[in-house]
Every structure is written in structure tokens, then in C-alpha cells.
Amino acid sequence: MFKVTVCGAAGGIGQPLSLLLKLNEDITDLALYDLVNAPGVAADLSHINTPSKVTSYLGADQLPGALMGANLVIIPAGVPRKPGMTRDDLFKINAGIIRDLATAAATHCPKAFMLIISNPVNSTVPIVAEVFASKGVYDPKRIFGITTLDVVRASRFVTDIKAGSVNPVTTRVPIVGGHSGPTIVPLLSQIQPHQSFTQEEIEALTKRIQYGGDEVVKAKDGAGSATLSMAQAGARFAKAVITAALHGATGIVEPTFVDLDADATNGAAIRAEIQGLQHFALPVELGKDGVERIHSIGSISDYEKQLLSGAVSELKGSIQKGVDFVRASL
Template structure:
């Protein structure tokens, strides 16, 4: 089976390690690397790795179409990284236009691709992609995903930091809401394997999971944000999609930020009720050959988590509208 993956922003801090991890995936037959600078060297370097994927280089806006043409999976880490003192609102003003242009390219050259959006602020950039696809008449909510996997990865690692005997690979913490600060809601009450936490541990873990990115930004002292861990998270989610689509595996569930329109109509209203009618939200999503197979409900949560969810819903409403408004005003 031919399976082409396009990485938009492949020469960046996330794009390079992400492209390396994707090159190691033997289900990928063509890895198209797109960026506006430096991508030929990245492609040449990765092209020497003895795995099946053929690597092609696409430098400059005029090559975007060739990079995206007939791609089955498009991953977008493009944009500037967050710097010390920079909010995700600051990022939005710069990255929104980049995401819109890439979405327009994808809508034209690979409208049926699975779209994985990494570029921050995800809470707003995913609605931008959705609105562009709607305007182009190719919108399929089952195939557009905001990658929130880094929050899941961090949660597993941070739990292990407290419960040292727990295997971080085995720990699964559902993360719902969005992908920034207070919109990130770790459901520690639903952790698998089951763990007992004090309230102080719950609050400390929640704070660290929500703002783990700040640790990296501060540690890098102006030199960037979370790139290596984000590349791992992006590759993990891409691999989950590929397992479902290429291998036909079932039962794969990953939290991800999606449109509620992707839900089965029989369940959509119940899901909307859980999130006060929001159009986008991160849920545990079961993946299938068409992308979203089933959106799992939030389910039973603690009183503390109910308060976190209320805050997340309020914050997300504005972020989603910001993305919608950006596309509407730029057309």
C-alpha cells in the first residue's frame, strides 16, 4: 500500500525530529518534507536512513502543492515556537496565517487527507483548518485532529515522578478539554492502572500537566519551546492513525482535539451537553479507517475535575471563536 505523509514545517525544531521518527515508520512509503528554508539538507540527511520511505524535499511556497499532492496524512508543526513571556494569544497572531495558507493548500491538493495540527495555539488553529475546509467544500470533521498527545505523555511521566514504581509507558491518564494551560484537564480519577492520590498530589500534578510547557520554555532560556517531546507526541499520534488506517487495527483510543461534528449523530447531543455546546473539544477518541470512529464521553469525574472542566469550557469558547473569526475576516 502506498502511504504518503507530508510534514509542513519539516525543517523546524519540531519538524526535524518528527520527520526522523516518521522515517523510521515502515508503513510510510513517501515522506514529503515542506518548509520555506533549510529543508533540502534535512531531506538529504533523512534520505540516507535504510527504511522504505522515499524522502522528497519541497522548499518555498511554490512547492507546497507538490508536497501535499495526494498525501494521505498531513502533519503541521509549522510556525514560530513560544518564547519566554509569550502567551498562546501572541502565537496566534503570527501562526494563524501560516495555518490558513497550509489548510488552503491541503484543501486543494489532498482534501481527503488526515490532518494532524500541532501548531499552537491548537485550540484556535484546528478551527481555522475546519473553517478553511468548509469554505472550500471539502470538510470532513472525522479527518481533522488537534494533537494533544504531549499532554498525555507528560501526564504519564509526571505520575511516575510521584509514584516511582509505576511504569510510565503503562500509565494512561485521559486528558480532555484543549491544549493550553487551564483548558488542559487531566482526569486523574480515571487513571489506568488505578492509583491513589492525595488532594495535594492531584493539584500539584494538574498544575504541572497544564503548564509543563513552561518548564521547557524557561529551561531553554529563549532558545525555543518543547520540540523533542512534541515530536515524540506527534509521531505517536501519527502512528496511531497509521495503525488504524493502514493496518486496520481496532480499539485504538487516543485523546485528541476534534470537532463534535465528527461524532455519531446518536451520541453528538450527549457529548455537546458535556461541554456546554462547544464545537471543538479534546475527548478520548477511538480511531478507525475513516479517522474518528467514536468519540468517547468524558464520563464520571470528581468534584475537583468538574471545576476544571467548567474553566476549560469557558476558555475554549473564546479560543474557538477566535479561529472562526480569523478565517471569516480574511476571506
């Protein structure tokens, strides 16, 4: 038995994400929670002939039922930025949503793997960590910020430059740092299989990976953002976690935004390299209990070192913003 709960299942990311999760035959119970429309989404998905039972939970009163017994909780919940809304306004709303969902999860499924999609990930993951810590149930091995979309984009965008010579499915570009603009640091020097790029190509690729979401917003003419690709990225990471946890598969490595204390062996050394940051996106080897090992940054180019320095500076404020939000509301 493996239960997955999606919080925000009726939203722009939540619906396609729930569809992709319904196709994962390792999931036996798919619980869909939202403030609106969850029953309709669940009814629709329940007709798909895969093993999982689909249930719906509508409104805050039903949230405990959605979370009870969950092995994995994935959170794409939140509101998009609206006209006249400042970034601080957006943060306060989404931060409050994540805090409340995390509080419920810490109460009803404290051992679940928590996969956070809701932006800003650089702040929302520390929010979840602080909430779980305040409840005395924090396990840094089990809380992940999903940065997989950056990885997916990198593989695709490299293919656009190396047309015909690179397979986007098997191309791997490590992404470190965070999950917003300049905090996203693609390590093109470590791409596998190895590829050579001119400096002009490196800079263009880096910028496109960092700001790829803007392409989608522009193409949708203000009517939305990256929902379908984010859903695929979320489902990919969820599958990796489930495969490692349920089947004991080894060697599964995915970049993700985590608390470096999740790796008692390597975490302190890595933190020393990034000015003491507590949370950071790095390639993480997954195991049955979540984080098995966090890989170090390794050897990088001078250009990547410059990017990394800028990312670290910006991440400090974003992480602290999430921590302060929770501590001020406890």
C-alpha cells in the same frame, strides 16, 4: 502506498518529528516542506535504511507538490514568540500560516488526515475546519488537534510521584478539554491502572501537567520550548492514525482535539455536557476513516468538574477566535 507530508519540516519540532516518521515502516513516501532548509533535512534523512522515499519541497511554489497525493498531513509549522511580540501578534502570524497551509491542503489533498500541532491548537484546529468547510471538502472525522504531549507528560509525571510502582509506558491518563494551561484537564480519577492520590498530589500533578511546557522553556533559558517531546507525541499520534487507517486495527484510543460532529451518534450528547462547544479534546477511538467514536467524559471528581468548567469558559473564546479569523479573511 502511504504518503505523509510534514509542513514545517525544518523547524525545531519538524526535524525530530520527520526523523521519527522516517522510522515508521508503514510510510512509503515522506514529503518534507518548509520555507528554508528542507532539502538538507531530506538529504540527511534519506540515508536512513527504512523503506520510505524522502522528498523535499522548498517555498510556497512547491507546496502543491508536497501535498499532492498525501494520505496524512502533519503541521508543526509556525513561529515562536519573540521579544516584544504580543500574543495577538503571534496568533495573527501563526493563524495566517495555518490558514494558508490548510487552503493548499483542501485544494490538493482534501481527503488526507490533517494532524495539527501548531499552537494555539484550540484556535488552529477551528481554522483548518473553517477553511475546509469554505472549500466544500470538510470531513470532521479527518481533522485532529494533537494533544498527545499532555498525555505523555501525565504518564511521566505520575511516575515521578509513584516512583518504582508505575510504568510510564503503560500508564494512561485521559486528558480532556484543550491544549493550553487551564484548558488541559487531566482525569486522574480515571487513570489506568488505577492509582490513589492525596488531594495535594492531585493538585500538584494537575498544575504540572497543565504547565509542563514552562519547565522546558525555563530549562532552555529562553532559547526554545518543548520540541523533542512534542515531536515524539506527534509521531505517536500519527502512528495511531496510520495503524488504524492502513491496517484496520481496532481499539486504538487516543485523546485528541476534534469537532464533536465527527461522531454522529455521541457528539450531540457530549456537546450538551460542555455548553455546546463544537471542538473539544476527548479520548477518541480511531478507525480507517479517522474518528470512529468519541468517548464521553464519564464519571469525574468534584475537583475535575471545577477544572472542566474553567476549561469550557476559556475554550469558547479560543475556538471563536479561530473561526472569526478565517471568516474575516475569506
